[in-house]
Amino acid sequence: MESVSDIDWSTWTPTEVSALLFVIRGGQILLIRKKRGLGAGKINAPGGRLDPGETPLQAALRETKEEVGVAALGVREWGELRFQFTDGYKLLCHVFAAYGCEGDAIETDEALPLWTPLHAIPYDEMWADDRLWLPLMLAGRRFSLVSIFDGDRMVDVKIDAHDPADVLFRYLKELGIETETVAHPPVFTVEAAKALRVNHDGLHVKNLFLRNKKGAMWLVSVQEDRVVDLRGLGERLGAGNLSFCSADRLRKHLGVQPGSVTPLAVIHDRDHQVKVAIDASLVGNRGHKVLCHPMTNDRTTSIRDEDLIRFLVSTGHQPVVLNFDQSSS
Numbered sequence: 001m002e003s004v005s006d007i008d009w010s011t012w013t014p015t016e017v018s019a020l021l022f023v024i025r026g027g028q029i030l031l032i033r034k035k036r037g038l039g040a041g042k043i044n045a046p047g048g049r050l051d052p053g054e055t056p057l058q059a060a061l062r063e064t065k066e067e068v069g070v071a072a073l074g075v076r077e078w079g080e081l082r083f084q085f086t087d088g089y090k091l092l093c094h095v096f097a098a099y100g101c102e103g104d105a106i107e108t109d110e111a112l113p114l115w116t117p118l119h120a121i122p123y124d125e126m127w128a129d130d131r132l133w134l135p136l137m138l139a140g141r142r143f144s145l146v147s148i149f150d151g152d153r154m155v156d157v158k159i160d161a162h163d164p165a166d167v168l169f170r171y172l173k174e175l176g177i178e179t180e181t182v183a184h185p186p187v188f189t190v191e192a193a194k195a196l197r198v199n200h201d202g203l204h205v206k207n208l209f210l211r212n213k214k215g216a217m218w219l220v221s222v223q224e225d226r227v228v229d230l231r232g233l234g235e236r237l238g239a240g241n242l243s244f245c246s247a248d249r250l251r252k253h254l255g256v257q258p259g260s261v262t263p264l265a266v267i268h269d270r271d272h273q274v275k276v277a278i279d280a281s282l283v284g285n286r287g288h289k290v291l292c293h294p295m296t297n298d299r300t301t302s303i304r305d306e307d308l309i310r311f312l313v314s315t316g317h318q319p320v321v322l323n324f325d326q327s328s329s
């Protein structure tokens with residue numbers, strides 16, 4: 001058994017099913033040094049095999065509580081891993097991410113918790129396939145992996161990833177808008193994006209997804225270095241008190257993950273519930289390029305400023321243009 005193409009994955013049935021759960025919070029990810037079981041000594045996420053009658057989600061939550069003592073919040077599934085071992089054992093693993101948790105992570109007999117910066121994930125100490133799919137999950141892309149392992153040596157692997165930007169790129173093409181996209185590791189903050197900066201000339205965008213008390217929502221895109229005073233902004237937009245939207249609201253209305261907010265995500269807001277405001281210096285119609293993520297934060301797309309406006313208007317989001325140079329907000 002040398003190649004994943006030798007296996008009929010449509011009829012493949014796992015010997016056992018397991019679940020993994022990655023808690024992601026404040027630019028960090030909760031990993032563990034696994035003390036026992038399959039993969040002892042490696043760095044992984046909390047997880048393990050399903051108990052009888054359990055769903056993968058229930059197992060992911062239980063194992064996370066048992067192994068590091070935290071209750072995960074805002075959990076969703078991102079992918080499936082199929083491991084065919086050369087000794088005949090077959091393991092299906094469901095991969096979950098949580099975007100918050102309750103309780104401090106503690107060491108147990110099973111695991112040592114390691115809160116790790118997202119930009120410093122120690123792939124060299126993890127299972128060999130993790131570097132292939134963990135960045136996809138962090139970038140908000142679903143994945144499905146099939147593999148053959150001999151012990152912990154990866155013999156062969158194949159990965160499929162869904163791209164939430166497909167619809168966006170098709171739509172831009174229909175509008176006749178030319179864009180250029182460069183791939184890079186996922187970035188979650190303006191600082192991380194700056195450190196990775198490649199060839200782009202253009203203005204980078206910082207995006208705020210905000211709501212007021214009545215639930216009216218604004219997507220505000222400004223030049224990346226602007227310091228935005230939310231109170232002043234709320235007054236200028238006639239919105240009252242503004243605060244940041246939850247990750248759930250972000251996914252529902254803009255179809256992106258935290259860290260991947262972009263003006264291009266209004267393509268997802270088909271019922272026009274989100275209003276758009278944009279920094280006048282980004283769209284002065286001076287022929288310059290605006291740089292933003294195309295739904296996932298592992299790529300940067302450059303689009304001409306007048307094309308960005310054309311895109312926004314065509315999706316039903318006539319932007320409010322705000323001049324930030326004459327105001328502290």
Ligand SMILES: Nc1nc2c([nH]c(=O)n2[C@H]2C[C@H](O)[C@@H](COP(=O)(O)OP(=O)(O)OP(=O)(O)O)O2)c(=O)[nH]1
Binds near residue numbers: 019093130
């Ligand atoms: N990240 C990652 N995890 C893997 C890979 N292969 C693999 O078996 N695992 C995970 C899936 C399971 O959560 C765990 C299997 O270990 P295990 O069955 O001994 O589970 P465990 O000791 O943690 O818990 P339990 O089932 O005994 O309750 O290891 C891999 O390639 N990458």
